[in-house]
Amino acid sequence: MRIISIINQKGGCGKTTVAINLAAAFRELGLKTLLIDLDPQAHASLGLGVSPEEVETTMYDLLKDPRVDVPDALRLVEENLYIIPSSPVLSAIEQELSGKAGREGRLLSKLARIPADFSYVIIDSPPSIGLLTFNALMASGEVIIPVDPSRFSIQGLEKLRETLELLERETRHTIAVHVLLNNIERRTAFSRAIVDEAERSHGGVLMKSIICHSVRYKEASSLGLSIFRMKHVEQFQEEFMTLAREIEAGVPASLAVESIDDWMVRLHGPRRIEEGILFILNAPNAQNVYLTGEFTNWSREGIRMEKDEKTGFWKTVLHLEPGEYEYRFIVDGVWIKDPNNTDSVLNEFGQENSLLIV
Numbered sequence: 001m002r003i004i005s006i007i008n009q010k011g012g013c014g015k016t017t018v019a020i021n022l023a024a025a026f027r028e029l030g031l032k033t034l035l036i037d038l039d040p041q042a043h044a045s046l047g048l049g050v051s052p053e054e055v056e057t058t059m060y061d062l063l064k065d066p067r068v069d070v071p072d073a074l075r076l077v078e079e080n081l082y083i084i085p086s087s088p089v090l091s092a093i094e095q096e097l098s099g100k101a102g103r104e105g106r107l108l109s110k111l112a113r114i115p116a117d118f119s120y121v122i123i124d125s126p127p128s129i130g131l132l133t134f135n136a137l138m139a140s141g142e143v144i145i146p147v148d149p150s151r152f153s154i155q156g157l158e159k160l161r162e163t164l165e166l167l168e169r170e171t172r173h174t175i176a177v178h179v180l181l182n183n184i185e186r187r188t189a190f191s192r193a194i195v196d197e198a199e200r201s202h203g204g205v206l207m208k209s210i211i212c213h214s215v216r217y218k219e220a221s222s223l224g225l226s227i228f229r230m231k232h233v234e235q236f237q238e239e240f241m242t243l244a245r246e247i248e249a250g251v252p253a254s255l256a257v258e259s260i261d262d263w264m265v266r267l268h269g270p271r272r273i274e275e276g277i278l279f280i281l282n283a284p285n286a287q288n289v290y291l292t293g294e295f296t297n298w299s300r301e302g303i304r305m306e307k308d309e310k311t312g313f314w315k316t317v318l319h320l321e322p323g324e325y326e327y328r329f330i331v332d333g334v335w336i337k338d339p340n341n342t343d344s345v346l347n348e349f350g351q352e353n354s355l356l357i358v
Ligand SMILES: Nc1ncnc2c1ncn2[C@@H]1O[C@H](COP(=O)(O)OP(=O)(O)O)[C@@H](O)[C@H]1O
Pocket: 010, 011, 012, 013, 014, 015, 016, 017, 018, 043, 127, 182, 183, 184, 211, 212, 213, 214, 215, 216, 217, 218, 219, 221
């Protein structure tokens, strides 16, 4: 499964148009696809004929309520194309989750439970870099940045690429960046000059596919349809098929869904995986790390953790019966609580032990 966010802090550059029609193009290729509407304006939902008033479960519920999972929020648009709709209340989520641990990883943790037969998840994001966009980026292995050169200079992209680099450093999570030119006038000298300039400044990440200007895109979304449900627009359908094929032919980016468990442990503390309970500590410079706690009678030796050389994470998996366990890590001889786990209790020395409830 590949998860691709469509982002750009500018409104009106074509994020929603690209998100809807790219998701629909993957469907045309026979690939089961989910479109996630992460913009409180709900344009992607409306653009596929889903009105926020008529849906019971939206992105807001999925991000807010631990009891709501992806299958509860999915809505079928047509065979192989699903949407999780947005609603205006989603704009309140940033404030409601403020100060909550792991709030940037909420979408990622929900997507870890997505049915396995989905090939693509496309995320339409709002025109700002806030909590919602961070959730989109944390969950994505790839981003597509649509740029409308008739409205904004291509240089405007620099800020966005800085944000992405910062996020990559903070999370040690690599995101593949693609820049997509949108709203290009066909065959004018001006549009050729724009493509040339984009190649000069963003050559390494510029997509070969281009989306041209056409009123039919606006028409389609105002009818609540993808371009593939319109008549006599083969040329524009072909633009999105070409884009979908270009992505499908590319190498999937490095965030494999398999590493979601690692991310979740880094965000929320130990987590159940198939083999047991996974513990992770991010300590790239440590020489040795042990896990100790009630399950080893607080032995000084504890359980030796293994370093994953690729990520610098120390890991171990334990089999634990249901119950409550206090634990700590021993990093080069120093006892510490688990920095990723917000649950802790004070021990007899007045220090904090991390608390795990299995
Ligand atoms: N290639 C295009 N040709 C013509 N109109 C376009 C094209 N791409 C986007 N638009 C129109 O421009 C407006 C803004 O696009 P939209 O996809 O909503 O941008 P964003 O989601 O980035 O705010 C919409 O009215 C949309 O129909």
